[in-house]
Amino acid sequence: MNDQDRRSMPLFSISIVKKLTELTARQIRYYEEQGLIHPARSTGNQRLFSFNDVDRLLEIKNLLDRGINLAGIKHIILEDQKAKQKNDEQRNGLSDKELRKILKNELYQAGKMGKSNLRQGDLSRFFH
Incomplete structure (x- = not known):
């Protein structure tokens, strides 16, 4: 509470x-x-x-x-x-669902074309 x-x-x-x-x-x-x-x-x-x-x-x-x-x-x-x-x-401009979608897209985009992202390691455990 x-x-x-x-x-x-x-x-x-x-x-x-x-x-x-x-x-x-x-x-x-x-x-x-x-x-x-x-x-x-x-x-x-x-x-x-x-x-x-x-x-x-x-x-x-x-x-x-x-x-x-x-x-x-x-x-x-x-x-x-x-x-x-x-x-x-x-x-509270972004809902949890919207934030999750943005972070998920960021994670997937980071792996393409040899790009890397600082959050990639932190976020990968949540989206597999």
């Missing part, structure tokens, strides 16, 4: 989140209604918050303390999400 999966696990009840963030239950429910957080629900329909939800609530609280209204907070959070998504797409 990676760190992102751990941070996304719904663990905390609203009473614990209230203590961690110093927000009221009404404020937390309001931010959920506004689509700023998305807590999971237990089988008994109880809200369960993740570390990411708590971080988001603390970010909202900080922005409110700086005098930014809810519309501004929504805009900031939306822009942050878009930037993160764009970074993830750039970082």
Whole structure:
């Protein structure tokens, strides 16, 4: 399990989140209604918050303390999400399948016409 999966696990009840963030239950429910957080629900329909939800609530609280209204907070959070998504797409530009195909072609091309490649020895064990 990676760190992102751990941070996304719904663990905390609203009473614990209230203590961690110093927000009221009404404020937390309001931010959920506004689509700023998305807590999971237990089988008994109880809200369960993740570390990411708590971080988001603390970010909202900080922005409110700086005098930014809810519309501004929504805009900031939306822009942050878009930037993160764009970074993830750039970082993960090639799928594993595409990378494997490129490396396999590179390996086969290296043996033709007397060419050699530094990766040839490293990669050959994976493609035979």
